[in-house]
Amino acid sequence: MAEKTIREPARELPVAGDYDLCVLGGSCTGVFAAIRAARLGLSVALVERMGSFGGVATLSLVNIWHSDLDEAFEKRIFAGLSLEMVERLRRRDAVQDSLRSGAARWIFNSAEMQIELDEVVTEAGIDPWLHTAFCAPWVEDGRLAAVIVENKSGRCALRARFFIDATGDGDLCHRLGLAGRVAAHFQPGTACALVSGWESVGQAPWREIVARQADAHRMPKGFIWSAPVPGTDLRMLAGTRVGEDCSDARGLTRAEIEGRRQIRAIQDILREHVPGSRVGLAGLPARIGIRETRHIDCLHRLSGEEVLHGKRFDDAIANGSYRVDIHHRDKPGITFRYLDGRETYTRHDQPPVEGRWRAAQAVDPTYYQIPYRCLIPQGPYGNLLAAGRFIDADEQAHAAIRVMVNMNQTGEAAGVAAALALRGGVAAAAVDPRQLRATLREGGSVIL
Ligand SMILES: Cc1cc2nc3c(=O)[nH]c(=O)nc-3n(C[C@H](O)[C@H](O)[C@H](O)COP(=O)(O)OP(=O)(O)OC[C@H]3O[C@@H](n4cnc5c(N)ncnc54)[C@H](O)[C@@H]3O)c2cc1C
Structure with a gap:
């Protein structure tokens, strides 16, 4: 009978680089984390398993970014590197604007975005590793000390003092054995x-x-x-x-x-x-577009209630106004829930069903927030942060926050938090949220 496992022999691996920060996953989430950290003086490696940066925005051809205004189209709720990228794309005639649209604020050319991301990574002095897949963590004396990656040259280790997992699926957190889950009703993918x-x-x-x-x-x-x-x-x-x-x-x-x-x-x-x-x-896309897989348990799980009621957080690092958008896996169509209480169920073979998820009220929230605590994985590794779609959120919260302009902000926050943690010699959970928010604001973020 064939054996069910084989034992891979232990071997010496070359250490191909030694950095302050290693970011795994090169979507805009990871790229923006790397840039914000590099701008604060960190040496940064950026590891991406595909041949270009951009994640879903480039590899999966999804070319819409949502509004930088609140749901009332009055208050600006984010800026930072998302807006810098839009301005760069504008210089290439590679973006279309629509100021008062909750559906599509910017429509861009994904191929132009790919090249633009190469340029921003190069300009920031980040050490890029394309066609390089994260394989395994390396823990020394209880501390995450390196990641093992595999690429055309074989296997090697990248050492760093701090790590950001921006792999979408939380591969680093998962392989560290940190607690997490695949949502029971995770949203389907789309090619x-x-x-x-x-x-x-x-x-x-x-x-x-x-x-x-x-x-x-x-x-x-x-x-x-x-x-x-x-x-x-x-x-x-x-x-x-x-x-x-x-x-x-x-x-x-x-x-x-x-x-x-x-x-x-x-x-x-x-x-x-x-x-x-x-x-x-x-x-065709280089990779199917993935809406949801794992989530990692962090110090806070953002709930749909908190999102839909626009709860404010002292440690808020991102603001969003994109609606709860559920692509159902178990029935046709999609459901939208808005901060003003409206709900719409749409399928193309029947008229839309308009309703409310809550009764009308005098004043509605117009944006929601993501707290820093949703990026800090539970567990023993103080030099690790999560950024991107696998941060801790329940299914309804995820359905709103998952869009790229929100995920971009989680990347920026993780990059800045990594720099502050290293500067202060503290764990990610001990970074002062006031200092984090102030440093994000100094770097161009909208902090509310
Ligand atoms: C079809 C579809 C339509 C959508 N529509 C919109 C929309 O219109 N607007 C919007 O804003 N959002 C939209 N979304 C949601 C949004 O695109 C995603 O939620 C968001 O891009 C997630 O960002 P991320 O950085 O977490 O993950 P990803 O964009 O998936 O990036 C993860 C990156 O990590 C890399 N990676 C993964 N594993 C490894 C590894 N082991 N080693 C090295 N690298 C690794 C991947 O190659 C990838 O580049 C859509 C999603 C889908 C699927």
Whole structure:
């Protein structure tokens, strides 16, 4: 009978670098963490397993950032590196603005964003490691001392005094054995595509057509939307729905294959059922877009109640106004919940259902906050922070905070907190939130 395990022999590994900070995961979350830390004088390594930075914004083609204004479109709630990036993209004609839109404040060109991220990483003097996957933590005398990574050159270790896990799935925290969970109703993934010939769809009710034909093509009745790609004739199309656990190797593999199958199915439906349609497949994502996998237990779990009631926190490091946005895995369509109490359930094959999740009240909150404590993993490692979609939030809170402009702020906060922890010789949990908020503000963040 075949043995169920094999024992990998112990071996000496070269230490390929020694840094103040090592950031794992190179989406804007990780890049912005690295930049904020580098601007405060830290030597920083940035490790990304794919060939470019940007995460979902580039590799998965998702090209919309949400509003920097509160839900009333009156007060600015964030700035920082998100706005710096928008200004850089604007110089390339690679971004479209829409000031008073809760759906899409900025639509950008993901390819231009990829190159822009290379430039900001280089300008900040960060040591980039592309095509380099985090494999395992290295703990010495109870302290996280290095990470083991694997790339074309083989395996090596990167030493650092502090670590930020920005891998989306919390790979470092998970492999350290820290407590966490995959949400019971985690949101499904979506493989997006770039299509040409979109003008040929014209005014046809294409969403309804795709929904009506879904069963015949073994497609879940999800939610389908599209956006222009500034500077091109292409369109980004997001309409697939894949309910696999993408923090599991087999699940991720099935998700990639099923996502691409569904892209083809949508293309076939449009060609066959929209008269005159000549939609062509111009590009696939480097990785399926993943909305949710693990969450790590941190010093605070942000709740949907706290988000929807706009609770204020003394240690708030991020502000958001994007609605609770639930892509259902177990039924068609999506649910939106707004801070003003409205709720909408939308599916393309039926009229939307408008209602309220709470009664009307005299004054509504117009934005919510993310406290620093949601970034501090429980456990013995004081030189570790979480940033990005796996921070501690319940399913409803996650459904709002998961959007990129919010995750970008968690990255910036983690980078600044790492610098303050190292400067003060203290653990992440002992960083003074007043100092953290003041330093974030000095660096360009909006702190409310
Ligand atoms: C289809 C879809 C549509 C969405 N629409 C929007 C939208 O319109 N607007 C919006 O703002 N948000 C949207 N979101 C949500 C948003 O994109 C994500 O929640 C957000 O990007 C998560 O950011 P992150 O940095 O945590 O993770 P990611 O963007 O997934 O980045 C994680 C990075 O870590 C890297 N990585 C992972 N594991 C390792 C490892 N072991 N070693 C090294 N590197 C590793 C990955 O390659 C990746 O670059 C959407 C999400 C999806 C899936």
